[in-house]
Amino acid sequence: MIAGDGDDERIDWLRVVPYLLLHLSVLAVFWVGVSRAALATAIALYALRMFAITGFYHRYFSHKAFRTSRAAQFVFAVLGASAVQRGPLWWAAHHRHHHVHSDEESDPHSPHQHGFLWAHTGWFMSRRNFATRDKLIKDLMRYPELRLLDRFDVLAPIALAAGLYGLGEWLGAAHAGTGTSGPQLLVWGFCISTVALYHATFSVNSLTHTLGRRRYPTRDCSRNNWLIALITFGEGWHNNHHQYPGAACQGFYWWEIDVTYYVLRLLGALGLVWDLRAVPGAIRNAGSIE
DSSP states (O other): OOOGGGGSSSSSSHHHHHHHHHHHGGGHHHOOOHHHHHHHHHHHHOOOHHHHIIIIIIIIIIOOSSSHHHHHHHHHHHHHHHHTTTHHHHHHHHHHHHHTTSSTTTTTTOOOHHHHHIIIIIIBBBHHHHHTTGGGTTTTTTHHHHHHHTTTTTTHHHHHHHHHHHHHHHHHHHOOGGOOHHHHHIIIIIIIIIHHHHHHHHHHHHEEESSOOOOOSSSSSOOOOOOOOHHHHTTBBBBHHHSSSSSSSSSOSSSSSSHHHHHHHHHHHSSSEOOOOOHHHHHHTTSSOO
16 A cells, blocks of 8 residues: 555455456466467467557557547557456556656656555556546547447457357367367466566556666656567657657667557558657757667
């Protein structure tokens, strides 16, 4: 518990039960086994949903780093919701609040203010942070489909889990050589993939404010961490991001691998997104190169 407003900061254990059960469900791998199909599904869903979080929940909904159609906006919002990180409005509102108060007392996930564990996985369990900060996302609140998705965000992961179970059962019956089943594809494609996705993205809140290098003297403690950048498709270039949050890219130099940005460039070439915001040269060159 962090210092603050008493009950508001207490963990709401009833709401946390599904989160804890999802972690425990990973142990079912010892009963369901593994197959190439299950492993490939887990990796594919990790990558697809990671991009939905980094490219759309973060760079699009939170920072408006590019433009897209209303249809694409909704499709990637649903994919992001399937990662079980709440709805796009909730996610964007809390992230915008983080940038305004980064590493200050009111930053909900600052490891320097509230401790590493709270920053990594405790903050979203509290009663205070359960509600969406509507005032910070007035630009997004005008879309009724996003408001509906935010209200019923649990439906997307439920649909994904059910679909994976059904697919696994079909593969096991129609293509026995795959060696998979409904429970196996559910455990690998949903449970293991989602838990891995959780802690990769959560590490941006915790590790990239504690470990890494600082190129820019931002007012917070953000750091660039190449390992986190690899597993989160570019989000680990966090000091870069806090230097200029509105950029579609977070790897400011060619050697800073930013998979999310590469995919956004591809979607741009296909006409699905446009007006990707670049980093002004003066801002990019304002720091000392490591």
